[in-house]
Structure formats: structure tokens, C-alpha cells
Amino acid sequence: xxxxxxxxxxxxxxxxxxxxxxxxxxxxxxxxxxxxxxxxxxxxxxxxxxxxxxxxxxxxxxxxxxxxxxxxxxxxxxxxxxxxxxxxxxxxxxxxxxxxxxxxxxxxxxxxxxxxxxxxxxxxxxxxxxxxxxxxxxxxxxxxxxxxxxxxxxxxxxxxxxxxxxxxxxxxxxxxxxxxxxxxxxxxxxxxxxxxxxxxxxxxxxxxxxxxxxxxxxxxxxxxxxxxxxxxxxxxxxxxxxxxxxxxxxxxxxxxxxxxxxxxxxxxxxxxxxxxxxxxxxxxxxxxxxxxxxxxxxxxxxxxxxxxxxxxxxxxxxxxxxxxxxxxxxxxxxxxxxxxxxxxxxxxxxxxxxxxxxxxxxxxxxxxxxxxxxxxxxx
Numbered sequence: 012x013x014x015x016x017x018x019x020x021x022x023x024x025x026x027x028x029x030x031x032x033x034x035x036x037x038x039x040x041x042x043x044x045x046x047x048x049x050x051x052x053x054x055x056x057x058x059x060x061x062x063x064x065x066x067x068x069x070x071x072x073x074x075x076x077x078x079x080x081x082x083x084x085x086x087x088x089x090x091x092x093x094x095x096x097x098x099x100x101x102x103x104x105x106x107x108x109x110x111x112x113x114x115x116x117x118x119x120x121x122x123x124x125x126x127x128x129x130x131x132x133x134x135x136x137x138x139x140x141x142x143x144x145x146x147x148x149x150x151x152x153x154x155x156x157x158x159x160x161x162x163x164x165x166x167x168x169x170x171x172x173x174x175x176x177x178x179x180x181x182x183x184x185x186x187x188x189x190x191x192x193x194x195x196x197x198x199x200x201x202x203x204x205x206x207x208x209x210x211x212x213x214x215x216x217x218x219x220x221x222x223x224x225x226x227x228x229x230x231x232x233x234x235x236x237x238x239x240x241x242x243x244x245x246x247x248x249x250x251x252x253x254x255x256x257x258x259x260x261x262x263x264x265x266x267x268x269x270x271x272x273x274x275x276x277x278x279x280x281x282x283x284x285x286x287x288x289x290x291x292x293x294x295x296x297x298x299x300x301x302x303x304x305x306x307x308x309x310x311x312x313x314x315x316x317x318x319x320x321x322x323x324x325x326x327x328x329x330x331x332x333x334x335x336x337x338x339x340x341x342x343x344x345x346x347x348x349x350x351x352x353x354x355x356x357x358x359x360x361x362x363x364x365x366x367x368x369x370x371x372x373x374x375x376x377x378x379x380x381x382x383x384x385x386x387x388x389x390x
Contacts, residue, residue, distance in 0.1 A: 016339075018348040022085045023325075023338045025355065027318050029081060033074035034314060035194075035307045036366070040068045042195020044111070044138020045188065046214060048131050050199070054124070055379045056207050057131060061115065061390045062382065063202040066373045068115070070366070072108070084351050088164065088254065088341040089325050096158050096168035100144055100175060107140025115390055139188070146187025149317060150180030153266070154237060155329030160254055169330060179237060182229050189222035190313060197290055197306040201299040202376055215294050215302075219287045226283060226313070233320070239265025240327045240335055254340040259332035266320040276319040283312035 013021065043060055051057030064071075082090040094101055110133045118130035154177060157170040196214035203211065233239075244258040270276050286309040293302035321327070323338040342348060382389055 012349055012352070015345045015348075018345060018352065019338050019342045021352065022081075022342060022348055023322075026078075026081065026086065026325075027314065029074060029078045030318075031311045031314050033071075033078055034310050036074060037068070037071035038191050038310055039195045039198040039306075040064045040071055041138040041142050042191040042193070043199060044134050044195075045142065045192055046195055046199070046211075047138070048128075048135050050196075050207065050210050050214065051131075052206075052210075054127060055382050057127075058119065058382045058390060059203055059207060059377050059379060060199060061118070061134070062377045063199060065115070065390045067369060068111070070369065072111070075108075081351075085343050085348060086325065086336075086341055087343050088166075088252070089336055092156075092158055092166040092168075092326055092336060095166060096156055096170070097148060097175075099172040100148060104141055104144040107137055107144065110134065110137035110140075119390055138191075142188050142191050143184050146184045147175050147180050149187070150183030151175050151177065152326060153183075153233065153317065153321065154179060155240070155261075155327035155332075155335070157330045158326075158328050158334065159331035160334040162255075164254065166334075179229070179232055182225060182232065185225040186222060186229055186313070189218050189225060190310060193218040193222055193287065193290065194306045194310055197294065197299075197303050200294055201303050204376055204378055212294055216291055219291050223284055223287050226280075230280060233266050234264065236263070237266065238263055239267070239320075240324050240332060241265045241268060242323070242337065242339075252340045252342055252344075254334055254336055257333065257337075257340065259327075259335050261327075261332045269319055269322055273319070276316075279312045279316040279319060283309050283316060286312060 012018075043064055047057055047060055051060050079090070082093070114130045114134040114137055118127055118134070121127070156168070157174070158166050158168045160166055193215060196211045196218060199211035200208050200215060238261050241260045242257055243260040286305050290302050290306045290309065293299075293305060324335055325338065325341055326336040328334040328336075343351075
């Protein structure tokens with residue numbers, strides 16, 4: 012089928028694809044959760060916000076489950092290192108996600124305003140906690156995690172949960188939260204009307220501004236204040252995965268090397284910045300479907316910018332650069348990658364076709380009148 016090196020590249024691309032799929036499809040769900048207590052001024056408006064994503068949020072969240080499963084199968088060393096080292100952060104993420112299904116299902120069971128307000132804040136936490144934890148994790152991956160591999164390739168993590176809150180990682184939280192607020196507000200502007208849509212339009216403007224400034228600041232910080240990594244020894248990419256069979260250089264500016272080698276990568280950060288303001292323009296001109304498509308491209312561009320900068324590194328090690336996990340040495344066996352690839356080729360088109368059908372079948376605006384006429388059916 013494919014040689015081992017090509018399979019590794021394919022599975023790195025699939026990993027990036029799944030991250031993008033989760034960020035785009037569940038990103039506006041999380042963004043709406045972040046905006047729920049502030050944008051909806053009445054109970055009916057908050058129910059409108061919830062029901063814009065009501066039919067799809069569960070399916071969107073399964074992309075994260077798929078991402079974890081693929082990591083376990085195709086990138087077992089990555090899975091073991093990430094999930095063991097960031098165990099506390101993963102638990103915080105998991106408990107944050109728990110609040111979403113119970114919030115959606117129980118919020119409208121009672122008419123008591125205190126009951127519904129409590130669940131509104133629970134749904135806010137269900138959007139904010141994943142946004143913060145995942146952005147924090149992304150920032151720390153760029154910085155490098157404090158782990159090393161022993162002779163048996165067992166990961167030894169030496170950091171703690173509070174060590175993750177590095178100033179650069181905190182800036183990444185601002186980037187991530189602003190981006191999800193932008194994505195969620197664009198979706199709300201598209202799927203709602205009247206005063207709620209106008210408030211969403213204002214959120215688009217300020218979230219685009221915050222995202223642009225923080226994204227540029229993060230890029231400058233990476234260029235002048237964050238040490239990057241580069242493989243300095245020649246390695247045979249066809250050998251059995253062994254991260255310790257290489258040497259790694261670590262110094263300032265190395266995360267920018269790929270942009271000189273592959274100039275096309277520059278399109279990603281440029282599209283992220285320019286696209287965020289095209290979203291503002293398209294929303295103002297009422298090209299709402301196009302605005303949502305553009306905000307999706309902005310989300311993808313941010314992820315590709317980070318992934319393209321770090322390639323071929325997946326998890327750099329800040330304390331033992333040789334232990335860093337890369338595309339070339341952190342994958343499962345060739346046979347495993349081949350079997351998973353066959354399953355993906357057969358099943359992924361079905362998933363994509365179903366996803367497209369669901370969004371097409373459930374398109375259209377949600378109004379306050381819809382909520383009032385379907386009190387016991389809608390969220």
C-alpha cells in the first residue's frame with residue numbers, strides 16, 4: 012500500500028484533520044456556551060441560543076472522542092505521554108464536558124428562574140472549561156512538556172498542573188477563547204434574528220479584534236521568546252519507532268524554520284488574521300453563510316499554523332529534547348497504520364456524508380416564536 016514514512020505523514024494529516032473537525036464543529040457549540048449568560052437577555056432568548064445547536068452538539072462532541080481513539084491506535088506513545096502527563100488537566104476537561112449534556116437536558120425541566128440560571132452558568136462552564144484547557148494544552152505543546160523517556164520508552168512527567176499556566180500559555184487561552192466566541196457569534200448571527208442576532212453581530216466585532224491582537228502577539232512571542240526544536244541528527248524514517256534514536260536541537264526561532272522551507276505555510280497565519288476581519292465584513296453585509304464558512308477557515312488556519320510550525324514534532328520535551336515525540340518516531344507499527352487507514356477510508360466518508368446531511372436537513376433560523384410554540388419539545 013504505502014511505505015512506512017508515507018503512512019506516518021498520512022496519519023499526521025488525519026490527526027490534524029480530526030483536530031480541525033472538532034474545533035470547527037464543536038467550536039461554535041463551545042462559543043455559544045461561553046456567550047449564553049451574557050448574550051441572551053431573556054429565558055426565551057437563551058433557549059433560542061441552545062436550540063441553534065440542540066440537534067448537533069452531541070455529534071460534534073464525538074469528534075473529540077474519535078481524536079482520542081485515533082491517538083490511542085495510531086500514535087500510542089503520544090497518547091500515553093499526553094494523557095498520563097496531563098492527567099489532572101484531562102480530568103478537569105472531562106468534568107467540564109459533563110456539564111453540557113446534563114445542562115442541555117435538565118435546564119428546561121423546571122420553570123424556576125433560579126434553576127434555569129444555575130444551569131445557564133453550568134453550560135457556560137461547560138463551554139469555558141474545555142476552551143481554556145485545550146488552549147492551555149496547545150500553548151504548552153508549543154513550549155514543550157517536561158517529560159523524558161526511559162530506556163523502555165516509558166514517559167516520566169516531572170511537571171504539575173499549575174506549571175501549565177505559563178504566561179505564553181495564558182496568552183494562548185485568550186487566543187482560543189476569543190476565537191471560539193467569534194465562531195459561536197457568527198453561527199448565532201446566522202441562525203437567529205432580531206435583537207439577539209444584533210448582539211451577536213457586536214460580539215463578532217470585538218472578538219475578532221481580541222483574537223487578531225492576541226494571535227499576532229502570540230506569533231511575535233514564538234518568534235522572539237519561545238525556543239523551538241529541530242532534529243539535528245540524520246534518522247532513518249523507515250525503522251521501528253524509537254524516539255531516542257535521534258538528537259534534537261533547541262533554540263529560539265526554530266518554530267519559524269518551516270516557513271522558510273515551505274513558504275506556502277505563510278498562507279495559514281495570513282488567512283487567520285485577514286479572515287477574521289472578512290468575517291466582520293461578510294456579517295455586516297448579511298452574507299451569513301459565507302461569514303460562517305470564513306470563520307471555520309479561520310479556525311482551521313490557526314490549527315494549521317501551529318501544526319505547520321511544529322512539524323515534525325508532535326510533543327516536544329522541554330527537559331529532554333531527545334525524548335521529543337515526532338511524526339517519524341512516535342507512531343504505531345506499519346501494519347497497525349495500514350489497518351487503521353483501511354478502516355478510515357471505508358468509514359470516514361459515511362461520517363462526513365451523514366454530518367453534511369444533518370446540517371442541511373436542520374438548517375434555518377430558530378426564533379422566539381418557535382420556542383414559545385414548542386415549550387415541551389425544544390431544549
